[in-house]
Amino acid sequence: MEKEQTDPILETDAEAIRLAKTLLRSARFGALATLDPADGAPLATRVAVASDMDGTPLILVSALSVHTKAITADARCSLLVGEPGKGDPLAHPRLTIKARAEKLERGTPEHGHAARRYLNRHPKGKLYVDFPDFSFFRLSPESALLNGGFARAYRLKREELLTGGPLHAFLEMEQRAVDHMNEDHADAVENYAVHFTGAERGRWLLTGIDPEGIDLAKGDEVRRVFFKAPLGDASEMRPALVEMAKMARGA
Numbered sequence: 001m002e003k004e005q006t007d008p009i010l011e012t013d014a015e016a017i018r019l020a021k022t023l024l025r026s027a028r029f030g031a032l033a034t035l036d037p038a039d040g041a042p043l044a045t046r047v048a049v050a051s052d053m054d055g056t057p058l059i060l061v062s063a064l065s066v067h068t069k070a071i072t073a074d075a076r077c078s079l080l081v082g083e084p085g086k087g088d089p090l091a092h093p094r095l096t097i098k099a100r101a102e103k104l105e106r107g108t109p110e111h112g113h114a115a116r117r118y119l120n121r122h123p124k125g126k127l128y129v130d131f132p133d134f135s136f137f138r139l140s141p142e143s144a145l146l147n148g149g150f151a152r153a154y155r156l157k158r159e160e161l162l163t164g165g166p167l168h169a170f171l172e173m174e175q176r177a178v179d180h181m182n183e184d185h186a187d188a189v190e191n192y193a194v195h196f197t198g199a200e201r202g203r204w205l206l207t208g209i210d211p212e213g214i215d216l217a218k219g220d221e222v223r224r225v226f227f228k229a230p231l232g233d234a235s236e237m238r239p240a241l242v243e244m245a246k247m248a249r250g251a
Contacts, residue, residue, distance in 0.1 A: 195248035
């Protein structure tokens with residue numbers, strides 16, 4: 001009698017969701033899988049990645065690239081994120097997102113917010129962001145597969161991966177808060193990275209704030225810090241940052 005095969009997919013829990021969101025929010029680059037319009041065959045390329053306020057991946061791509069032609073012809077795509085690190089690359093967590101690509105039209109609020117958040121993460125993109133053949137796409141997630149390491153596989157739904165809440169109010173306040181913290185409270189930003197993520201000291205910058213946490217960067221290094229609890233309103237942003245600064249300074 002054949003043994004019943006064990007399902008390798010574990011039940012998704014809060015720890016798995018946080019790991020998936022960390023991988024997504026801290027990604028700088030990813031492998032984009034599309035369908036080649038020339039023959040319909042799978043095609044994998046590398047793209048620079050940032051995240052929109054709700055966590056949706058953002059890419060800035062040229063119309064001349066093969067992957068742009070692919071997602072324009074067929075919006076179905078997949079994005080793999082997760083840095084391999086030292087040792088066995090298959091022992092490190094990674095996240096695969098099934099998504100549909102949505103082009104953001106210039107002149108719309110959505111395009112403006114996406115450009116701002118993308119350039120906070122990838123400032124060198126300012127060199128070509130205004131070129132007429134470059135466009136922003138949102139890779140709107142439909143589901144995801146998280147591999148957290150050996151024997152730690154999970155399936156995530158769209159709502160488990162993305163951040164809800166008062167996103168519009170956060171989008172309106174975010175850049176002022178980011179600029180203020182980086183210009184006037186650089187020591188607090190550095191302390192966030194050191195205390196909450198164990199990072200080395202240095203010129204850390206705040207690159208994004210959303211209802212669930214903040215994103216930090218120092219050169220090519222990116223870290224994610226979650227708030228103690230998700231914020232219910234954008235007015236809670238400043239008190240949360242102040243409380244975190246006190247905790248980090250006290251430690």
